[in-house]
Amino acid sequence: MVDTASAPLAPPAPLIRPTWAFALRHPAHFIALGAGSGLSPSAPGTAGTLWAWAAFLVLQPLMSDAGWALLIGLGTLVGWWACTVTARHMGIADSGHIVWDEVVAFWLVLWLVTPASFWAQLVAFALFRLFDAVKVGPMAWADRTFKGFGPRGGFGILLDDFAAAFCTLLVIAFWRF
Numbered sequence: 001m002v003d004t005a006s007a008p009l010a011p012p013a014p015l016i017r018p019t020w021a022f023a024l025r026h027p028a029h030f031i032a033l034g035a036g037s038g039l040s041p042s043a044p045g046t047a048g049t050l051w052a053w054a055a056f057l058v059l060q061p062l063m064s065d066a067g068w069a070l071l072i073g074l075g076t077l078v079g080w081w082a083c084t085v086t087a088r089h090m091g092i093a094d095s096g097h098i099v100w101d102e103v104v105a106f107w108l109v110l111w112l113v114t115p116a117s118f119w120a121q122l123v124a125f126a127l128f129r130l131f132d133a134v135k136v137g138p139m140a141w142a143d144r145t146f147k148g149f150g151p152r153g154g155f156g157i158l159l160d161d162f163a164a165a166f167c168t169l170l171v172i173a174f175w176r177f
Contacts, residue, residue: 014091017041022089031078031100032086038099046129048099052106053125060114068111075104076158084154093147094157102132105161109168120172127171131164138163 015022023033033039040047063071079100086098109124110116116124135143139160146156 015089015095016092018090018095018097026085026089028082028085029089031082032098034099034103037103038097044097044099045102045132048102049106049125049129049132051099052103053110053121055103056107056110065111068107072104072108072111075100075107079104080151080154080158083157084149084151087153087157088149093149093153094143098157101158101161102128104158105132105165108162109165112169113172123175124168124172127168128164131167132161135160138167 018029018033018039020036020039023029023036023039030036034048034051037047037051038044059071083098083100087093087095090097106125106128109128110121113120113124131139142156142160142163146152146159148156
């Protein structure tokens with residue numbers, strides 16, 4: 001007879017494609033999956049960034065600079081927790097469906113480039129998606145250095161997108177001046 005009580009528990013099978021049921025099962029999942037935008041069957045990172053842009057446009061008339069600073073700061077801290085929990089529950093260290101990192105990082109980009117025309121915001125969107133997708137330089141370093149589960153991995157999920165935001169802002173600063 002096999003003693004199953006003392007056998008180590010196997011990690012859950014990775015959840016490759018989360019569902020609405022998964023997103024609604026825990027508040028961290030809903031946050032990390034970008035209020036459902038990360039459930040997109042194709043290009044969830046782009047869907048999350050588009051959701052961030054739409055949310056920014058809705059919130060912008062209601063928010064002061066202090067409000068944006070507070071929202072992005074708290075969004076980063078809450079997102080760190082949410083991304084950490086969701087990655088562990090999905091069994092994937094940095095699933096593409098976890099898009100809160102795109103949301104909060106793109107909010108930072110839009111906040112710092114505003115006022116900006118639609119076309120300037122579109123350029124910011126394209127640059128951010130490019131830097132987030134290609135993972136070169138600081139994005140590659142952050143992605144490589146902070147992989148895994150737990151708080152370190154959750155921080156890494158956010159960090160590579162903040163690096164993409166920094167590179168986007170750097171290009172825009174050179175473009176403007």
